[in-house]
Amino acid sequence: MSGDEKALKSLVESIAATTKYKNVSSQLVRSIGARELAKGVSLKTAVKATKSKLHQVGGAYQAGHIDYDAALQTLRAASFAADWRNGCREIMGLHASTRERLPILDDFYSLILSGIAPLRRVLDIACGLNPLAVSWMPLAENAQYLAYDIYSDMMQFIEDYMQLARLDGRAEVRDVIHDPPSETVDLALLLKTLPCLEQIEKGASARLLDTIQARYLLISYPVSSLGGRHKGMIQTYDMQFAALLESRNWTADRYLFSSELAFLVDTTGDL
Numbered sequence: 001m002s003g004d005e006k007a008l009k010s011l012v013e014s015i016a017a018t019t020k021y022k023n024v025s026s027q028l029v030r031s032i033g034a035r036e037l038a039k040g041v042s043l044k045t046a047v048k049a050t051k052s053k054l055h056q057v058g059g060a061y062q063a064g065h066i067d068y069d070a071a072l073q074t075l076r077a078a079s080f081a082a083d084w085r086n087g088c089r090e091i092m093g094l095h096a097s098t099r100e101r102l103p104i105l106d107d108f109y110s111l112i113l114s115g116i117a118p119l120r121r122v123l124d125i126a127c128g129l130n131p132l133a134v135s136w137m138p139l140a141e142n143a144q145y146l147a148y149d150i151y152s153d154m155m156q157f158i159e160d161y162m163q164l165a166r167l168d169g170r171a172e173v174r175d176v177i178h179d180p181p182s183e184t185v186d187l188a189l190l191l192k193t194l195p196c197l198e199q200i201e202k203g204a205s206a207r208l209l210d211t212i213q214a215r216y217l218l219i220s221y222p223v224s225s226l227g228g229r230h231k232g233m234i235q236t237y238d239m240q241f242a243a244l245l246e247s248r249n250w251t252a253d254r255y256l257f258s259s260e261l262a263f264l265v266d267t268t269g270d271l
């Protein structure tokens with residue numbers, strides 16, 4: 001094993017030994033770690049930079065450890081009490097990204113997706129806890145839902161939730177930059193995902209968009225930072241989205257909510 005490989009192995013082991021990042025896809029840890037080590041810094045500095053990047057793109061959305069056993073109990077109790085949606089809302093509140101969507105949830109999917117319903121196969125890319133919003137989505141009976149994110153404990157929970165909700169689907173640990181989904185679907189959700197992928201690797205969004213096989217894409221962006229600052233984010237993301245659309249034969253409808261900027265993209269011009 002070369003010196004570089006040894007250093008990368010040590011870095012991956014250091015990250016796997018942390019409580020906060022032990023459940024993160026090792027493929028993503030390796031790719032971030034390799035890029036940091038290639039800067040010629042010490043192992044300690046590269047480990048610190050890798051943790052910082054993982055925080056930016058994942059950890060920052062989870063305040064502390066999410067107790068998935070307790071979350072599943074809450075959902076079971078909600079199901080038993082015929083209070084399913086409130087149970088789902090409570091659990092979505094545990095992830096900053098889905099929590100921001102709660103005030104607009106009753107309108108978000110119905111408004112954007114009513115014209116293309118019912119959806120038979122949906123892909124949720126870098127899903128976080130968003131699969132718990134399925135009962136707000138206009139899906140067909142027996143629809144299939146495929147969800148990917150980088151946390152193994154979260155994906156196990158989403159699989160358990162799907163079973164409880166009798167939702168046909170699958171949740172998988174996947175670094176979608178290096179292992180993009182290839183399934184053909186009616187709709188792919190990329191909710192507040194592209195800015196995270198760009199933080200990991202410049203140009204990752206465009207490459208991912210070119211591999212997804214979806215008739216429609218729902219792409220969204222945050223309108224404020226996690227700290228609550230606005231900093232012209234709407235204008236920035238309007239421009240980023242326009243640049244993505246520029247070289248593609250796609251059409252899009254724009255929706256601005258109080259906590260999210262969304263675009264429903266029809267990709268059929270490219271099919």
Ligand SMILES: C[S@@+](CC[C@H](N)C(=O)[O-])C[C@H]1O[C@@H](n2cnc3c(N)ncnc32)[C@H](O)[C@@H]1O
Pocket residue numbers: 028057058061097098125126127128129130148149150151174175176177190191192193196197200
């Ligand atoms: C801003 S959150 C959005 C979560 C969800 N889509 C939503 O809007 O509720 C970003 C999500 O991307 C995930 N993520 C970051 N990098 C990823 C990657 N390379 N592959 C897959 N998921 C990733 C994080 O774990 C986090 O759940």
